[in-house]
Amino acid sequence: MMKANRLPVEETLDPLDWESTRAAAYRMVDESIDRLAGLRGQPVWQPMPDQVRAFFKQPAPRQPAPLDEIYDELKRNLLPHSMGNIHPRFWAWYMGAGNFTGALAEFLGAIDGSNLGGGDTGAKALELQAVDWLKELLGFPETASGTMTSGGSIANLLCLNVARNAMAGNDVRAEGITSLPQPLRFYASDQAHSCGQKALEILGLGARALHIVPSNAGLAMDIGALEVAISGDRAKGFKPVCVIATAGTTNTGSIDDIEAIERICRRENIWFHVDGCIGALLKLSANHAQLVKGIERADSLALDPHKLMQAPFNTSCALIRNRELHRATFTLHHAYLEEKPRGIGSGEFLADYSLELTRSPMALKVWMMLKQHGSEKFGRLIDQNIAQARYLAGLVRAEPKLELMLEPAINIVCFRHRSPSVDEEATKSLNTEIMLRLQEQGIAAPSDTTIHGKHCLRAAIANHRTKTGDLDLLVEAVLKLGAEILGG
Numbered sequence: 491m492m493k494a495n496r497l498p499v500e501e502t503l504d505p506l507d508w509e510s511t512r513a514a515a516y517r518m519v520d521e522s523i524d525r526l527a528g529l530r531g532q533p534v535w536q537p538m539p540d541q542v543r544a545f546f547k548q549p550a551p552r553q554p555a556p557l558d559e560i561y562d563e564l565k566r567n568l569l570p571h572s573m574g575n576i577h578p579r580f581w582a583w584y585m586g587a588g589n590f591t592g593a594l595a596e597f598l599g600a601i602d603g604s605n606l607g608g609g610d611t612g613a614k615a616l617e618l619q620a621v622d623w624l625k626e627l628l629g630f631p632e633t634a635s636g637t638m639t640s641g642g643s644i645a646n647l648l649c650l651n652v653a654r655n656a657m658a659g660n661d662v663r664a665e666g667i668t669s670l671p672q673p674l675r676f677y678a679s680d681q682a683h684s685c686g687q688k689a690l691e692i693l694g695l696g697a698r699a700l701h702i703v704p705s706n707a708g709l710a711m712d713i714g715a716l717e718v719a720i721s722g723d724r725a726k727g728f729k730p731v732c733v734i735a736t737a738g739t740t741n742t743g744s745i746d747d748i749e750a751i752e753r754i755c756r757r758e759n760i761w762f763h764v765d766g767c768i769g770a771l772l773k774l775s776a777n778h779a780q781l782v783k784g785i786e787r788a789d790s791l792a793l794d795p796h797k798l799m800q801a802p803f804n805t806s807c808a809l810i811r812n813r814e815l816h817r818a819t820f821t822l823h824h825a826y827l828e829e830k831p832r833g834i835g836s837g838e839f840l841a842d843y844s845l846e847l848t849r850s851p852m853a854l855k856v857w858m859m860l861k862q863h864g865s866e867k868f869g870r871l872i873d874q875n876i877a878q879a880r881y882l883a884g885l886v887r888a889e890p891k892l893e894l895m896l897e898p899a900i901n902i903v904c905f906r907h908r909s910p911s912v913d914e915e916a917t918k919s920l921n922t923e924i925m926l927r928l929q930e931q932g933i934a935a936p937s938d939t940t941i942h943g944k945h946c947l948r949a950a951i952a953n954h955r956t957k958t959g960d961l962d963l964l965v966e967a968v969l970k971l972g973a974e975i976l977g978g
């Protein structure tokens with residue numbers, strides 16, 4: 491009989507000395523807490539010096555280094571150069587600020603290590619529960635299905651994939667889009683997020699499958715124009731299949747008329763999708779839930795707990811009203827993934843509801859945060875951000891040198907410094923320079939946009955750390971920089 495030889499040396503990634511690892515890990519936790527506690531006194535962002543850029547160009551390490559030293563390198567090179575969205579005065583684009591409990595959840599999830607593609611695990615049960623909680627809090631029916639995704643763009647893609655397959659008129663999974671009986675048309679306003687178009691490109695339908703509907707003066711979809719677009723497309727032989735309603739646009743936070751869009755979808759037999767990456771979580775607020783009334787009846791809904799709910803990133807969710815259609819879009823089992831009645835791989839595969847197979851327990855962040863604070867706290871924080879936006883709008887209105895572009899619909903304030911010149915280009919370069927100096931001097935981080943052809947600064951207050959004093963500081967700094975630039 492052959493006798494196998496044991497290996498003479500067997501290595502592992504586990505430390506030989508757990509105690510020094512423990513000490514290094516405690517230091518990382520301690521200093522992370524110090525950092526979060528002292529954020530307001532730190533610059534929002536700082537430009538990256540050449541030596542830091544050079545550090546990130548070093549070749550791949552072939553030999554080991556102690557964890558402590560690696561962490562020290564990160565302290566010098568990575569930590570001072572974060573984006574700044576954890577800071578109380580970050581209001582650029584539209585992001586959440588993260589939170590410590592969410593970060594702990596990320597860590598605990600990685601230690602647990604479960605693969606959320608499937609398996610009979612606590613992590614899967616927890617994700618299903620977190621998705622059920624989101625359904626419940628948003629008013630979605632219990633029978634709906636949902637999946638966590640890395641971001642809202644992917645959540646929208648999953649939803650639109652289900653919509654395409656459900657509405658195509660053929661077995662699009664088997665036959666592909668070249669066999670579609672009629673070209674499909676989707677509808678979204680000119681304020682809709684770019685991820686809708688990208689999704690249609692990925693789904694093989696092309697950007698022209700998205701019929702862009704003009705928005706009205708309040709920057710919500712023009713409902714009359716939607717009806718014209720649908721009937722015009724039918725007359726041309728296209729098949730209208732889905733309206734993408736935006737509950738909270740990225741530019742200004744305006745909310746499409748959800749109930750009017752739903753009525754049109756039902757009458758026309760069109761899939762009713764809501765991009766709620768910004769607005770869906772308004773449902774957590776007793777005071778503002780009515781702004782997005784009707785999203786609970788959507789055929790599909792994309793939402794982003796890593797925005798208004800402040801979860802660390804890669805925490806998004808797609809909800810689909812019809813579980814069978816959802817599953818029919820994504821289920822596929824090859825030999826290595828046979829379903830089993832018992833054991834580790836038993837129960838439904840979460841991958842049957844997503845493009846993603848292996849993924850982390852993203853829902854743990856939402857789960858722990860909801861447990862610790864309760865959903866009402868998140869509702870109050872949303873109300874607080876909306877009240878802060880109104881406060882900032884008030885400061886802007888009271889200051890003759892500043893111009894409010896429109897009343898904030900929710901928590902996004904668009905405004906600009908007036909320029910002595912009536913020329914739009916001159917006003918744009920003044921405001922761009924103000925914005926860049928605010929960022930480069932680490933004072934505050936607004937971003938910018940263009941509304942009805944007018945360039946402006948934009949503060950999206952989706953930040954649980956912001957206080958009204960931070961907004962006073964923003965306005966003071968904008969005026970000071972404006973005077974500096976115009977004077978010099």
Ligand SMILES: *Cc1c(COP(=O)(O)O)cnc(C)c1O
Binds near residue numbers: 640643646736767
């Ligand atoms: C942010 C956003 C998205 C994209 O979400 P990500 O999480 O950034 O991928 C989609 N739609 C709207 C309205 C958004 O604001």
